[in-house]
Amino acid sequence: MRARVVVSAVGAVLAYYGAVALIAVGVGAALPDAWYDGPHAIAASTAPLVAAAVAVNVTLVGAGWASRHELGWPAGWATPAALGRGAAGGLALAAGALLIALGTGGARVVATGESFAAWAGAALPLGAGLVVAALAEELLFRGFPLARLAEPLTRVGASVLLAIVFAAAHLANPDVSTLGLVNLILASLMLSAAFFAPGGLPLAWGVHWGWNGGLALGADAPVSGLTFDLPALEFDTGRVPVVTGGAFGPEGGFAATATLAIALIWFGRRAAAVGKGEPR
Secondary structure, three states: OOHHHHHHHHHHHHHHHHHHHHHHHHHHHOOOOHEEEEEOHHHHHHHHHHHHHHHHHHHHHHHHOOOOOOOOOOOOOOOHHHHHHHHHHHHHHHHHHHHHHHHHHOEEEEOOOOOOOHHHHHHHHHHHHHHHHHHHHHHHOOOOOOHHHHHHHHHHHHHHHHHHHHHHOOOOOOOOOOHHHHHHHHHHHHHHHHHHHHOOOHHHHHHHHHHHHHHHHOOOOEOOOOOOOOOOOOEEEOOOOHHHOOHHOOHHHHHHHHHHHHHHHHHHHHHHHHHOOOOO
């Protein structure tokens, strides 16, 4: 019986991914090619995934799935405060990782002399793109897939499984390393714990964006190997890449390992309190 329940859950998640992919391809084909060029390229490239995932999620809610499953999904969706708390927490985590990289790994954030206006002109569309990209990944690796798999696999089991899938999805990223993949698994586990903590999906979305935005906008550091070359700032990975992450960015070093592990413990405790009856 248990095997059948697990297979049913996995099948439902695969069907979810299939439906999202099918709709995303259709939405992406309808967008003009010009949308994928220029400063809004990140937002444009991930918008079809977000639109598709939202459409599938709305369908699931309309079909009554959420009301039959008490896992906090999509509870809290309409709580901007949770999104804001998450963003602040993600920014703090990024700052912590950067401080460790600067203090112990010899990394540097160098001012190039370009104007604040030049930085802002590039940072605003990049920040918006990172918001959309973070939502896309949360809808794919938290949200329905995590809630559905948690039923037969437990929250921990589902979180571990999707963390492995999350890391595997980044295997083709530039300069990926073994430690980088370990840190991506840690990051996914931390975000899953945030999802089950008070605040739900908006909290996890905010943390995800705050982390990526803090690294990219605050230091022009690579995010999972992706570089953005913002004006006014330049990130020097320093002399100890095992700490600073090297070309993969802080996520490839022990600076991120330390901060993500602390955040995982924090959110894990908050999620455990919810499991014991504390309201979301």
